[in-house]
Amino acid sequence: MIKIAVFASGGGSNLQALIDARETGLFKKAAIALVFSNQPESGALERASNHRIEGVSIASKGYSGTREEYDEEVLRLCRAKKIDLICLAGYMRIMTPVLIKPYLYKIMNIHPALLPKFGGPGMFGHHVHEAVVKAKEKESGASVHFVTEGVDSGPIILQGDVKVLPGDTAAVLAERVLRVEHQIYPEAVRLFCEGKLHVENGRVKIAY
Ligand code: GRF
Secondary structure (H helix, E strand, C coil): CEEEEEECCCCCHHHHHHHHHHHCCCCCCEEEEEEEECCCCCHHHHHHHHCCCCEEECCCCCCCCCHHHHHHHHHHHHHHCCCCEEEECCCCCCCCHHHHCCCCCCEEEEECCCCCCCCCCCCCCHHHHHHHHHCCCCEEEEEEEECCCCCCCCCEEEEEEEECCCCCCHHHHHHHHHHHHHHHHHHHHHHHHCCCEEEECCEEEECC
Protein backbone atom coordinates (compact mmCIF):
# COMPACT_ATOMS: atom_id res chain seq x y z
CA MET A 1 0.00 0.00 0.00
CA ILE A 2 1.38 3.41 -1.02
CA LYS A 3 0.93 5.96 1.73
CA ILE A 4 0.21 9.50 0.58
CA ALA A 5 0.53 12.68 2.61
CA VAL A 6 -1.19 15.80 1.30
CA PHE A 7 0.25 19.12 2.41
CA ALA A 8 -2.10 22.10 2.22
CA SER A 9 -2.36 25.57 3.71
CA GLY A 10 -5.71 26.75 2.41
CA GLY A 11 -9.19 25.54 1.59
CA GLY A 12 -8.04 22.23 0.20
CA SER A 13 -10.18 21.74 -2.90
CA ASN A 14 -7.32 19.80 -4.51
CA LEU A 15 -7.07 17.68 -1.38
CA GLN A 16 -10.79 17.00 -1.78
CA ALA A 17 -10.28 15.98 -5.41
CA LEU A 18 -7.61 13.50 -4.27
CA ILE A 19 -9.80 12.15 -1.46
CA ASP A 20 -12.73 11.73 -3.88
CA ALA A 21 -10.51 9.99 -6.42
CA ARG A 22 -9.26 7.60 -3.75
CA GLU A 23 -12.78 6.91 -2.53
CA THR A 24 -14.05 6.21 -6.03
CA GLY A 25 -11.22 3.78 -6.65
CA LEU A 26 -8.91 5.70 -9.00
CA PHE A 27 -5.82 4.64 -7.11
CA LYS A 28 -6.56 1.38 -5.44
CA LYS A 29 -3.08 0.61 -4.18
CA ALA A 30 -2.81 3.84 -2.22
CA ALA A 31 -4.26 5.53 0.82
CA ILE A 32 -4.21 9.14 1.93
CA ALA A 33 -2.64 8.54 5.31
CA LEU A 34 -1.92 12.09 6.42
CA VAL A 35 -2.93 15.68 5.82
CA PHE A 36 -0.35 18.16 6.98
CA SER A 37 -0.69 21.91 7.27
CA ASN A 38 1.41 24.83 8.41
CA GLN A 39 -1.88 26.65 9.10
CA PRO A 40 -3.79 25.22 12.06
CA GLU A 41 -6.96 26.90 10.74
CA SER A 42 -6.65 25.39 7.27
CA GLY A 43 -9.88 24.13 5.73
CA ALA A 44 -7.85 21.16 4.52
CA LEU A 45 -7.57 19.86 8.10
CA GLU A 46 -11.33 20.02 8.41
CA ARG A 47 -11.73 18.08 5.19
CA ALA A 48 -9.29 15.48 6.52
CA SER A 49 -11.27 15.12 9.71
CA ASN A 50 -14.52 14.75 7.71
CA HIS A 51 -12.96 11.75 5.98
CA ARG A 52 -11.28 10.29 9.09
CA ILE A 53 -7.82 11.05 7.76
CA GLU A 54 -5.21 12.00 10.30
CA GLY A 55 -4.49 15.73 10.23
CA VAL A 56 -1.39 17.29 11.74
CA SER A 57 -0.36 20.93 11.80
CA ILE A 58 2.77 22.69 12.85
CA ALA A 59 2.10 26.42 12.83
CA SER A 60 4.71 28.17 10.73
CA LYS A 61 3.63 31.58 12.05
CA GLY A 62 5.62 32.20 15.18
CA TYR A 63 7.77 29.08 14.70
CA SER A 64 10.95 29.73 16.62
CA GLY A 65 13.40 27.57 14.65
CA THR A 66 14.89 27.87 11.18
CA ARG A 67 13.16 26.77 7.99
CA GLU A 68 15.43 23.73 7.99
CA GLU A 69 14.46 22.83 11.55
CA TYR A 70 10.82 23.12 10.58
CA ASP A 71 11.35 20.76 7.66
CA GLU A 72 13.28 18.35 9.90
CA GLU A 73 10.17 18.08 12.07
CA VAL A 74 8.03 17.49 9.00
CA LEU A 75 10.47 14.88 7.71
CA ARG A 76 10.39 13.04 11.04
CA LEU A 77 6.61 13.04 10.86
CA CYS A 78 6.58 11.67 7.31
CA ARG A 79 9.08 8.98 8.22
CA ALA A 80 7.15 7.99 11.32
CA LYS A 81 4.03 7.58 9.18
CA LYS A 82 6.00 5.73 6.46
CA ILE A 83 4.86 8.20 3.80
CA ASP A 84 5.79 7.23 0.23
CA LEU A 85 4.42 10.23 -1.68
CA ILE A 86 3.89 13.84 -0.64
CA CYS A 87 1.34 15.85 -2.64
CA LEU A 88 1.53 19.59 -2.21
CA ALA A 89 -1.91 21.07 -2.71
CA GLY A 90 -1.79 24.77 -2.02
CA TYR A 91 1.02 24.36 0.52
CA MET A 92 2.27 27.90 0.98
CA ARG A 93 5.84 27.19 1.98
CA ILE A 94 8.96 26.74 -0.03
CA MET A 95 10.55 23.48 1.05
CA THR A 96 14.20 23.18 1.94
CA PRO A 97 16.53 20.40 0.74
CA VAL A 98 16.06 18.81 4.18
CA LEU A 99 12.76 17.45 2.87
CA ILE A 100 13.32 17.54 -0.86
CA LYS A 101 16.46 15.38 -0.94
CA PRO A 102 15.15 12.33 0.93
CA TYR A 103 11.87 12.54 -1.02
CA LEU A 104 13.31 13.37 -4.43
CA TYR A 105 10.73 12.57 -7.15
CA LYS A 106 8.35 11.62 -4.39
CA ILE A 107 6.97 15.12 -3.86
CA MET A 108 4.47 16.53 -6.36
CA ASN A 109 3.03 20.00 -6.60
CA ILE A 110 0.10 21.47 -8.50
CA HIS A 111 0.62 24.90 -10.04
CA PRO A 112 -2.16 26.97 -11.63
CA ALA A 113 -0.41 27.80 -14.91
CA LEU A 114 1.31 26.15 -17.83
CA LEU A 115 4.83 25.92 -16.47
CA PRO A 116 7.48 27.05 -17.15
CA LYS A 117 5.37 30.10 -17.87
CA PHE A 118 4.06 32.03 -14.87
CA GLY A 119 6.01 30.08 -12.27
CA GLY A 120 8.76 30.94 -9.82
CA PRO A 121 9.02 33.12 -6.72
CA GLY A 122 5.99 35.33 -6.16
CA MET A 123 3.86 33.39 -8.66
CA PHE A 124 1.19 31.92 -6.45
CA GLY A 125 -2.57 32.22 -6.02
CA HIS A 126 -4.23 35.20 -7.70
CA HIS A 127 -0.85 36.64 -8.73
CA VAL A 128 -0.55 33.89 -11.35
CA HIS A 129 -3.93 34.54 -12.95
CA GLU A 130 -3.50 38.31 -12.80
CA ALA A 131 -0.20 37.97 -14.64
CA VAL A 132 -1.77 35.69 -17.27
CA VAL A 133 -4.64 38.13 -17.92
CA LYS A 134 -2.27 41.10 -17.99
CA ALA A 135 -0.02 39.34 -20.51
CA LYS A 136 -3.10 38.78 -22.74
CA GLU A 137 -2.34 35.07 -22.98
CA LYS A 138 -4.79 33.09 -25.11
CA GLU A 139 -4.41 29.98 -23.00
CA SER A 140 -3.50 29.01 -19.48
CA GLY A 141 -3.90 25.86 -17.46
CA ALA A 142 -2.40 23.82 -14.68
CA SER A 143 0.72 21.72 -14.20
CA VAL A 144 1.60 18.88 -11.89
CA HIS A 145 5.34 18.58 -11.41
CA PHE A 146 7.87 16.95 -9.16
CA VAL A 147 9.38 19.27 -6.59
CA THR A 148 13.09 19.90 -6.83
CA GLU A 149 15.21 22.65 -5.37
CA GLY A 150 14.12 25.80 -7.17
CA VAL A 151 10.59 27.12 -7.24
CA ASP A 152 8.16 25.53 -9.74
CA SER A 153 11.02 24.24 -11.86
CA GLY A 154 10.95 20.46 -11.31
CA PRO A 155 10.08 17.92 -14.02
CA ILE A 156 6.53 18.30 -15.33
CA ILE A 157 4.28 15.25 -14.97
CA LEU A 158 0.98 16.39 -16.50
CA GLN A 159 -0.53 19.60 -17.79
CA GLY A 160 -4.06 20.58 -18.70
CA ASP A 161 -4.96 23.70 -20.64
CA VAL A 162 -7.88 26.10 -20.63
CA LYS A 163 -8.75 29.00 -22.90
CA VAL A 164 -8.41 32.53 -21.63
CA LEU A 165 -11.57 34.19 -22.88
CA PRO A 166 -12.02 37.87 -23.77
CA GLY A 167 -13.13 39.76 -20.66
CA ASP A 168 -11.86 37.11 -18.23
CA THR A 169 -10.93 38.44 -14.82
CA ALA A 170 -8.26 36.69 -12.77
CA ALA A 171 -10.99 35.27 -10.52
CA VAL A 172 -13.00 33.81 -13.41
CA LEU A 173 -9.87 32.31 -14.92
CA ALA A 174 -8.83 30.87 -11.54
CA GLU A 175 -12.11 28.94 -11.31
CA ARG A 176 -11.71 27.51 -14.80
CA VAL A 177 -8.12 26.48 -14.06
CA LEU A 178 -9.11 24.93 -10.73
CA ARG A 179 -11.51 22.56 -12.49
CA VAL A 180 -8.58 21.31 -14.58
CA GLU A 181 -6.40 20.98 -11.48
CA HIS A 182 -8.99 18.67 -9.97
CA GLN A 183 -8.75 16.42 -13.03
CA ILE A 184 -5.01 16.24 -13.59
CA TYR A 185 -3.82 15.94 -9.98
CA PRO A 186 -5.62 12.66 -9.23
CA GLU A 187 -4.47 11.35 -12.61
CA ALA A 188 -0.83 12.18 -11.81
CA VAL A 189 -1.16 10.42 -8.46
CA ARG A 190 -2.68 7.39 -10.17
CA LEU A 191 0.29 7.20 -12.55
CA PHE A 192 2.71 7.42 -9.62
CA CYS A 193 0.89 4.71 -7.69
CA GLU A 194 0.93 2.41 -10.70
CA GLY A 195 4.69 2.90 -11.03
CA LYS A 196 4.34 4.60 -14.40
CA LEU A 197 6.40 7.73 -13.73
CA HIS A 198 10.13 7.70 -14.34
CA VAL A 199 12.49 10.65 -14.43
CA GLU A 200 15.24 10.43 -17.02
CA ASN A 201 17.63 13.32 -17.69
CA GLY A 202 15.39 15.69 -15.74
CA ARG A 203 12.24 14.79 -17.70
CA VAL A 204 9.30 12.66 -16.73
CA LYS A 205 8.67 9.61 -18.88
CA ILE A 206 5.21 8.11 -18.57
CA ALA A 207 4.97 4.37 -19.22
CA TYR A 208 1.47 3.99 -20.64
C1 GRF B 1 -4.42 25.87 -6.34
O1 GRF B 1 -4.73 26.85 -7.28
C2 GRF B 1 -3.07 25.27 -6.64
O2 GRF B 1 -2.77 25.27 -8.00
C3 GRF B 1 -2.13 26.18 -5.91
O3 GRF B 1 -2.81 26.52 -4.73
C4 GRF B 1 -4.23 26.44 -4.95
C5 GRF B 1 -4.78 25.55 -3.88
O4 GRF B 1 -6.18 25.52 -3.91
N1 GRF B 1 -0.85 25.55 -5.69
P1 GRF B 1 -6.97 24.52 -2.97
O5 GRF B 1 -6.59 24.84 -1.53
O6 GRF B 1 -6.57 23.13 -3.35
O7 GRF B 1 -8.41 24.81 -3.25
